[in-house]
Each structure stands twice: as C-alpha cells, then as structure tokens.
Amino acid sequence: MSNSCTPPSDLSSLDEALACCTPLSREPLSSEAAAQVVPMLKAIADPARLRLLSLVLSHAGAEACVCDLLPYFDLSQPTISHHLKVLHEAGLLDREKRGTWVFYIARPAATAALANLFTAAGDASGVPA
Template sequence: MATTAIPAPTAALPDPPDLTGGALGACCTPLGTAPLSAHDADQLAAVLKAIAVPARLRLLSMIYARGGDEACVCELTEPLGLTQPTVSHHLKVLVDAGLISRDKRGVWAYYRPVPGALNSLAVMFGPAQ
C-alpha cells in the first residue's frame, strides 16, 4: 500500500519583534526623548502584552535567573502549578515576542534568554540622556 506525503503548510509565521533594532533596539532612544512611530508603538505594545500575564513574568524570571543556561519545559511546569500544554503556550508567546529562544530536541523544548532583550526593553523606559 502506497503512502502519500502531506505537504507542509507554506504560510510563514510572522517574524518576532526585532529586539536588536526598531522599537526595542539598544540603539534607540528612551520614550521621553522622541515620540514613537506607529510601527515602533505596535512592536513595543506586542512585547508588553506578552509580559503582562503573571505566569509569563514568572516563566521569564525562571529562565533568565539561570544565568544563560537553558530550561526544559519539563522543569517549568511544576513550579508554576500549570499543565505542560498551558506552560508551552505561555512560552510560545514569549518566544514570539522575542524575549526567549526555543530549541526543540525530541519531545522536549528547551528555552534560553535572548541576549540583550530585557536590556533593550529597559532602555525604552530609562531616563532621557
């Protein structure tokens, strides 16, 4: 019996916000220095929306507190008291926001901080120089 391969979907996922440039780039000035463009405001709002959920803030803190080491999703479910699918959903939102990166190995996914992402966010809310 012959099997037919199902083609993979071709629709591309939207690019995560660029935390090294644009609204959140370290090169950009603080909010108090110049008004944001509509694009930059949309980009910043997407990141703020991603971290506006307490479970996501806790996940971010658990991942960033590892000092750059990766965290397996299997290690993050119990401390939060949430199911693995719920934790995976929250982690996906943080990945899409560009705050953490994901590496899938077998059935588990491993997460690590995106270098400079939180610093770029801090620059946006820092005092004008």
C-alpha cells in the same frame, strides 16, 4: 524626529537592541515604534508569563525546558508550553528542540531593548535623538 524601533525578531545583538528603542522620555514614540514594542509588552502583561520569563532568564545558562519550569506553577504542562510559545513568538525567548524537550533560551537583546525604552533619557545607552 520620531522614535524608531527594529522589530523584536531582528534584535540579533545587544548593540542592535540598545540602538533599537530610544527611551520613551527622550522623544515621542512614533505609531510604528509603538506597534513594534507592544507585542512584547502584551506577552509579559500576564503574571504567569512574566514569571516564566524571569525563571528562564535567571536559570543556569539562561535557558530552561518545560520540565524545569513546571514545578514553579500550579498549571498543566500544555498551559506552560502555550505561555512559553507566546513569549517566543513575541521575540522574548529563543527555542531549540533537544531530544524530547524543547528548550527556551533567553534573548538578552530583547530585554535590553525593553530596559532601554524605560531608561530616563539622560541615562540611556541608546542612539542619540
């Protein structure tokens, strides 16, 4: 009966994401599921990274390069790049090199998995318990 969760890197589709993390309020989260979700939460438990994720998600095409994001922060480019790398490694953003820039691309499946986790049990679109 314990909650189960696919690791973020395996969330290739929205359906998989919604089926991944059942709501916290539906049944006790297992240790294994918690260990899989916590890296995503650690990645965004930082003001600069949470804002970076929001900036990428709300940017045209839900993708952005460091060049697009730099003007929003009083931080150096290497620092912004480091934060983006952390978000990428946690499975929250994809990335792609185009010419001289690395572009970071939203992964709707990952944010949908987080939304589902916090959804009230009765409202969830996840798998039945």
